[in-house]
Amino acid sequence: MPGLMRQLRGLDGCANPIRLDGHRTEHALNTTTGEIGPVLSHLDAADLPAGHLLVRCNNRRATRCAACAETYRRDTYQLITAGLSGGKGTPDTVATHPRVFATFTAPSFGPVHNRPATGRCRCGTQHPADADELGTPLDPQTYDYEAAVLWNAHASKIWARFSIYLRREVAKRAGLTQREVADHARVSFAKVAEYQKRGAIHFHAVIRLDGPDGGDTPPPPWATADLLTDAIRAATQAAHVDGPVLDGRAHTFGFGRQLDIRTIRSADFAADTELSDRAVAAYIAKYATKGAETATGTLDRPLRFLAKLARLTIPEHARRMIQTAWTLGARPDLAHLRLRAWAHMLGFRGHFSTKTRAYSTTLGALRQARADWRRLQAANAHADTGPALDADETTLVLAHWAYAGTGLTRGEEWLATGLHGGDQGD
Numbered sequence: 146m147p148g149l150m151r152q153l154r155g156l157d158g159c160a161n162p163i164r165l166d167g168h169r170t171e172h173a174l175n176t177t178t179g180e181i182g183p184v185l186s187h188l189d190a191a192d193l194p195a196g197h198l199l200v201r202c203n204n205r206r207a208t209r210c211a212a213c214a215e216t217y218r219r220d221t222y223q224l225i226t227a228g229l230s231g232g233k234g235t236p237d238t239v240a241t242h243p244r245v246f247a248t249f250t251a252p253s254f255g256p257v258h259n260r261p262a263t264g265r266c267r268c269g270t271q272h273p274a275d276a277d278e279l280g281t282p283l284d285p286q287t288y289d290y291e292a293a294v295l296w297n298a299h300a301s302k303i304w305a306r307f308s309i310y311l312r313r314e315v316a317k318r319a320g321l322t323q324r325e326v327a328d329h330a331r332v333s334f335a336k337v338a339e340y341q342k343r344g345a346i347h348f349h350a351v352i353r354l355d356g357p358d359g360g361d362t363p364p365p366p367w368a369t370a371d372l373l374t375d376a377i378r379a380a381t382q383a384a385h386v387d388g389p390v391l392d393g394r395a396h397t398f399g400f401g402r403q404l405d406i407r408t409i410r411s412a413d414f415a416a417d418t419e420l421s422d423r424a425v426a427a428y429i430a431k432y433a434t435k436g437a438e439t440a441t442g443t444l445d446r447p448l449r450f451l452a453k454l455a456r457l458t459i460p461e462h463a464r465r466m467i468q469t470a471w472t473l474g475a476r477p478d479l480a481h482l483r484l485r486a487w488a489h490m491l492g493f494r495g496h497f498s499t500k501t502r503a504y505s506t507t508l509g510a511l512r513q514a515r516a517d518w519r520r521l522q523a524a525n526a527h528a529d530t531g532p533a534l535d536a537d538e539t540t541l542v543l544a545h546w547a548y549a550g551t552g553l554t555r556g557e558e559w560l561a562t563g564l565h566g567g568d569q570g571d
């Protein structure tokens with residue numbers, strides 16, 4: 146029992162761990178002779194208290210695993226913060242570089258129920274803030290579901306086009322060619338995708354102007370938040386991608402007119418009305434753990450057969466978006482969009498959080514640091530076991546793991562709830 150408790154505690158509250166069968170053997174390896182030395186440690190899954198090696202599911206979605214989604218949210222926060230105020234290998238001076246927080250939305254696909262500043266929705270009702278009908282079409286018969294789904298499917302491409310144009314627009318404003326600008330400045334960003342209630346993807350991004358080598362180099366004197374803002378506006382308007390021609394209708398996709406760009410100030414100078422580093426990082430991290438299901442009530446996993454859709458209790462608007470994706474997914478000319486596989490995501494198949502290399506650290510590096518720290522803790526705990534390595538020795542790890550299942554047994558679940566039930570918040 147104590148062993149099982151220890152194994153479960155190592156999952157940090159993951160509710161749906163992956164179970165692995167197999168083993169791992171660590172040998173000493175002489176780096177000069179190549180000779181394989183004694184066994185330093187051996188781990189057999191069958192000998193573990195749970196009978197398997199249990200690995201965290203690392204699911205980003207809060208609806209799938211609250212604990213892993215929370216880890217993902219915290220890592221995203223660290224990643225965004227590092228790019229705003231430094232840390233984790235990024236210098237503190239990035240806080241002085243011009244930075245903005247921008248939100249990019251989809252165009253309109255037809256009027257939806259909303260809460261305008263004037264009070265009344267077009268339908269004549271004054272909707273409460275949590276009304277289910279908010280974001281759903283006023284008239285589902287005329288709502289452009291086809292374009293709405295296809296727009297989601299092209300959203301990542303529109304962003305890619307935008308980021309190319311942004312560099313061009315920055316260069317133009319500095320009086321440089323695109324080739325010349327690379328010697329003076331670099332655009333770095335981190336962005337997250339989020340669903341609006343109407344089921345359209347929108348992007349939140351931190352965009353930063355650096356010197357030629359990224360965050361380590363000071364930006365040139367002409368690089369200001371105003372210049373960056375102006376360049377973003379121009380690039381957003383110019384970014385269009387050609388979509389398919391369906392039944393004589395040629396689709397083109399770009400961002401909607403609703404574009405919000407705000408300058409980020411350093412926490413030290415932040416006035417009440419201005420955005421601080423922390424506020425931006427917290428906002429972005431919060432959205433990183435949401436899938437389409439949180440905003441629109443759709444599914445959090447792929448749909449295998451359309452027949453299943455009829456039996457699920459999901460909002461009508463989400464159902465129509467999924468059905469449209471499924472129907473379009475049957476067309477050979479749209480096969481490249483893989484709309485059936487991504488129907489539950491309402492057509493979007495991009496990454497939820499992406500960043501340029503120079504922005505800051507990576508989620509992978511943060512995970513590695515955590516794994517290294519755990520290994521060090523474990524090594525310290527068992528410091529007197531196993532032979533020590535000589536100076537010219539390193540370790541050779543032989544491992545074989547096979548998937549044995551997902552989740553906890555009912556007994557393990559009961560034990561795990563006792564372990565983590567009381568310490569979810571911070």
Ligand SMILES: [Zn+2]
Nearest residue numbers: 159202210213
């Ligand atoms: Zn998990």
Ligand SMILES: [Zn+2]
Nearest residue numbers: 258259266268
């Ligand atoms: Zn309404």
